[in-house]
Amino acid sequence: MHKPISRPVARVDAREKTGGTARYLDDLRFEGMLHAGTLRSDRPHARIKNIRVPDLPEGYHIIDARDVPGMNRVKILVDDQPFFAEHEVRYVGEPILLLAGEDRGAVFDLLSGVKGEYEDLEPVFFEGKGEGLDNFAEYVIKKGNPEQAFREAADIFEGTWETGLQEQAYMEPQGVIGVCDRDRVTVYGSMQCPYYIHKALVQGFGWEEGRVRVVQTVTGGAFGGKEEYPSLIAGHAAFAAFKTGRPVKIVFDRHEDMVCTTKRHSAIIRIKSAMNRDRVTGMEIDITLDGGAYAGLSSVVLQRAMFASTGVYRVDNVLVRGRAVRTNTVPAGAFRGFGGPQAIFAVEMHMHSLAERAGVSPLNFKKRHVLGTGDKTVTGGSAHEELRLGEMADLVASMSGYKEKLKRFEKKRNGNGGKRGIGLSLFMHGCAFTGSGERDIIKAEVRLAKRSDGSVEILVSSVEMGQGAFTALKKIVAETLEIPLDRVVYVNPDTDRVPDSGPTVASRTVMIVGRLLMRAAEEMKKRTDAGPFEIVRTYEQPPAIRWDQDTFKGDAYPVYSWGANVVEVEVDPVTYEIAVRGCWGVYDVGTPIDERILKGQIDGGVAQGLGYATVENMRIEAGRLLQSNMTDYVIPTSLEYPPVESVLMDTEYEYGPFGAKCAGELPIVGAPPALGAAVQNALGVRVTKLPVTPEYLLEAAGNED
Amino acid sequence: MRIEFVLNGKEVGVDTDPAKRLLDVLRNDFGCTGVKEGCGEGECGACAVLVEGRLVNSCILPVIAARGLEVITIEGFRETERYRVIEEAFDEAGAVQCGFCTPGFVLAAEALLRRNPVPDEEQVREGLSGNLCRCTGYGALVRGVLDAADRGRGLW
Numbered sequence: 071m072h073k074p075i076s077r078p079v080a081r082v083d084a085r086e087k088t089g090g091t092a093r094y095l096d097d098l099r100f101e102g103m104l105h106a107g108t109l110r111s112d113r114p115h116a117r118i119k120n121i122r123v124p125d126l127p128e129g130y131h132i133i134d135a136r137d138v139p140g141m142n143r144v145k146i147l148v149d150d151q152p153f154f155a156e157h158e159v160r161y162v163g164e165p166i167l168l169l170a171g172e173d174r175g176a177v178f179d180l181l182s183g184v185k186g187e188y189e190d191l192e193p194v195f196f197e198g199k200g201e202g203l204d205n206f207a208e209y210v211i212k213k214g215n216p217e218q219a220f221r222e223a224a225d226i227f228e229g230t231w232e233t234g235l236q237e238q239a240y241m242e243p244q245g246v247i248g249v250c251d252r253d254r255v256t257v258y259g260s261m262q263c264p265y266y267i268h269k270a271l272v273q274g275f276g277w278e279e280g281r282v283r284v285v286q287t288v289t290g291g292a293f294g295g296k297e298e299y300p301s302l303i304a305g306h307a308a309f310a311a312f313k314t315g316r317p318v319k320i321v322f323d324r325h326e327d328m329v330c331t332t333k334r335h336s337a338i339i340r341i342k343s344a345m346n347r348d349r350v351t352g353m354e355i356d357i358t359l360d361g362g363a364y365a366g367l368s369s370v371v372l373q374r375a376m377f378a379s380t381g382v383y384r385v386d387n388v389l390v391r392g393r394a395v396r397t398n399t400v401p402a403g404a405f406r407g408f409g410g411p412q413a414i415f416a417v418e419m420h421m422h423s424l425a426e427r428a429g430v431s432p433l434n435f436k437k438r439h440v441l442g443t444g445d446k447t448v449t450g451g452s453a454h455e456e457l458r459l460g461e462m463a464d465l466v467a468s469m470s471g472y473k474e475k476l477k478r479f480e481k482k483r484n485g486n487g488g489k490r491g492i493g494l495s496l497f498m499h500g501c502a503f504t505g506s507g508e509r510d511i512i513k514a515e516v517r518l519a520k521r522s523d524g525s526v527e528i529l530v531s532s533v534e535m536g537q538g539a540f541t542a543l544k545k546i547v548a549e550t551l552e553i554p555l556d557r558v559v560y561v562n563p564d565t566d567r568v569p570d571s572g573p574t575v576a577s578r579t580v581m582i583v584g585r586l587l588m589r590a591a592e593e594m595k596k597r598t599d600a601g602p603f604e605i606v607r608t609y610e611q612p613p614a615i616r617w618d619q620d621t622f623k624g625d626a627y628p629v630y631s632w633g634a635n636v637v638e639v640e641v642d643p644v645t646y647e648i649a650v651r652g653c654w655g656v657y658d659v660g661t662p663i664d665e666r667i668l669k670g671q672i673d674g675g676v677a678q679g680l681g682y683a684t685v686e687n688m689r690i691e692a693g694r695l696l697q698s699n700m701t702d703y704v705i706p707t708s709l710e711y712p713p714v715e716s717v718l719m720d721t722e723y724e725y726g727p728f729g730a731k732c733a734g735e736l737p738i739v740g741a742p743p744a745l746g747a748a749v750q751n752a753l754g755v756r757v758t759k760l761p762v763t764p765e766y767l768l769e770a771a772g773n774e775d
Numbered sequence: 776m777r778i779e780f781v782l783n784g785k786e787v788g789v790d791t792d793p794a795k796r797l798l799d800v801l802r803n804d805f806g807c808t809g810v811k812e813g814c815g816e817g818e819c820g821a822c823a824v825l826v827e828g829r830l831v832n833s834c835i836l837p838v839i840a841a842r843g844l845e846v847i848t849i850e851g852f853r854e855t856e857r858y859r860v861i862e863e864a865f866d867e868a869g870a871v872q873c874g875f876c877t878p879g880f881v882l883a884a885e886a887l888l889r890r891n892p893v894p895d896e897e898q899v900r901e902g903l904s905g906n907l908c909r910c911t912g913y914g915a916l917v918r919g920v921l922d923a924a925d926r927g928r929g930l931w
Contacts, residue, residue, distance in 0.1 A: 096811075699814065
């Protein structure tokens with residue numbers, strides 16, 4: 071522990087952010103810039119009969135589907151979502167047209183006079199448990215012989231867990247500016263994936279790649295919410311700039327942002343276990359995700375949920391079925407954890423309930439089932455590393471006083487006053503893209519440039535969005551070259567200058583892009599010429615990885631990061647409000663590239679996970695969000711949670727830079743089931759839903775009586 | 776309507792709609808873009824400024840309400856010794872991630888330390904509770920303010 075690379079350094083972007091000089095998208099102005107507002111569907115499903123636009127003053131413009139020069143489809147895995155609706159709208163909030171002009175206030179005043187006339191069509195919603203709906207994706211994973219396991223089971227236990235929507239709630243709302251300069255278009259924006267947007271614009275314009283440029287601006291948080299969504303509004307701003315010949319800015323206010331941007335998929339997960347002598351011998355798992363109106367990334371989110379569906383446990387006989395369904399609600403999309411939080415919540419609550427049922431401590435029951443070194447995962451793959459899950463579980467238990475508290479709270483259960491409970495979760499996150507995705511789909515390229523003044527510039531498409539990429543990647547290069555950190559340059563990516571090193575997602579930046587930069591720096595170090603010159607490196611898959619994307623067999627991820635959490639709660643016996651009294655974590659993320667940055671990822675991820683599990687309640691009724699601003703949709707404040715006590719395991723990954731694995735998403739995955747188990751422990755009622763609201767507990771407690 | 780007030784120590788005036796949000800006037804008329812709009816409804820504190828030394832969300836204050844008063848934004852406050860102490864403490868605590876909320880938290884810290892130069896953890900949490908941060912989980916921000924109070928003893 072405390073390798074030189076792990077020692078915290080001053081964050082390279084702290085000064086400009088603290089002093090308010092960092093320029094976020096809305097802080098940028100261009101000569102002659104127009105502002106655009108969006109007319110959105112107020113129907114969940116309807117045919118557009120007519121759009122009535124009042125006479126506009128000079129200098130005010132309408133931009134709609136007819137102004138898309140190329141294909142009116144936002145490029146992602148499946149091209150089903152239009153930039154602007156043409157004849158039909160499929161969710162409340164779907165964009166139909168833009169109104170652009172010089173004065174922002176006037177734009178929105180005029181927009182309120184634009185009226186859509188619709189013929190309503192039958193909408194479909196998720197309330198019916200997802201049965202009978204169209205699927206965006208449907209998969210099956212089979213391991214061993216689950217039929218036999220269930221035939222021979224001495225006991226069978228089954229439960230269903232549901233998780234709700236979650237809003238990313240990045241503090242900086244979505245924003246883009248399109249600029250058209252004769253035959254080229256440039257989009258500036260708050261984003262995670264400059265090349266996703268680049269590809270979307272190339273398709274939307276039907277232009278050659280060289281005519282499109284994307285520049286990331288200082289990004290005020292993203293959490294997945296700026297993965298695929300910005301491609302849509304980048305198109306809007308670019309088409310508007312192309313039509314009007316003026317720069318066009320689109321910045322959402324918080325309400326608009328919440329209404330029309332992607333959320334975490336709500337899920338229904340059923341798990342059935344075959345048991346023999348208090349051991350799980352087989353599992354049948356059924357996962358349904360609400361994908362919303364367009365396909366987006368739902369198929370990949372579903373895959374990650376399925377690959378995480380047996381959690382950190384060795385189950386020899388498994389059948390997993392999964393589907394992502396189409397509904398007439400705002401599209402669901404990427405959010406930190408990407409299907410993992412839903413699946414891990416379900417399997418952890420299932421295992422916790424099995425332990426309770428067997429009258430065994432959840433700690434012991436879970437330890438009895440954890441994957442050991444060399445054991446096969448749900449896809450029959452291997453973790454390719456020494457596994458120490460039992461040790462991690464024991465460590466977090468001793469840090470939190472888990473065993474003693476479990477006994478003490480049990481004795482006090484029937485007393486008056488707040489009900490105390492304690493819950494433990496074990497979890498993992500597969501690092502980077504699925505299987506061979508890094509090799510076959512992403513094909514990351516990085517460049518490292520030596521300048522004639524001796525400085526070194528990192529040229530990658532990975533963005534700084536708050537997670538610390540600037541500091542971490544600079545550290546990797548500086549440490550490898552043995553030069554001071556301030557001799558390394560790394561600015562917000564501009565697709566005119568940087569290669570496609572992949573999107574800033576899937577906790578892949580340090581492990582994949584960082585590793586390539588380290589290799590480039592090693593090569594640079596060997597060169598004796600003064601420069602300028604550039605080193606180019608492209609991704610090479612670690613040799614042991616085997617994956618079949620058609621059958622989902624093999625190593626679902628290059629490697630995993632692991633975690634163990636304990637959460638202690640006190641539940642008010644009258645109001646059922648939950649107070650978190652303690653939170654502990656043990657994490658194995660390989661070598662931390664900066665312990666302070668990592669602590670920030672842990673603290674922030676745990677808070678998001680606890681928020682998801684308790685106060686972050688977002689519901690849809692008849693296709694309309696009931697919570698669409700920060701007054702109604704509550705995220706945690708400084709008063710909610712005590713500090714997270716966390717420790718890092720001393721491990722090293724052979725194919726990560728300095729031994730680093732992935733860290734960004736892992737912390738959000740473990741907190742919800744630890745909270746859920748703690749509440750279940752406190753009240754003695756089964757927690758089967760996220761978020762665990764007082765209303766839900768009141769009802770659940772009533773049902774048990 | 777002409778509205779005059781003192782912005783970061785200088786007397787300023789602007790001809791504007793008196794109902795306009797102070798936030799928009801600060802950003803658009805005076806270029807104070809360190810004042811951010813996070814929610815537009817007084818929930819998040821990204822737009823926080825000091826009006827007569829008190830922490831105020833400028834997105835829910837009509838500019839007329841600031842007439843004749845002293846307004847300090849991050850652009851003014853960052854020139855002070857107290858700012859330098861908070862900046863350093865925030866940096867060392869790891870309190871800065873995406874940065875969008877940070878200027879608001881700096882001013883919340885200033886407002887708190889003016890009232891209570893030696894706060895305990897609970898008082899810091901209370902003092903920061905009007906500002907939202909989605910990145911840090913608040914632990915580092917709380918440590919940063921406690922540390923600023925410690926190393927800036929005598930400044931507040």
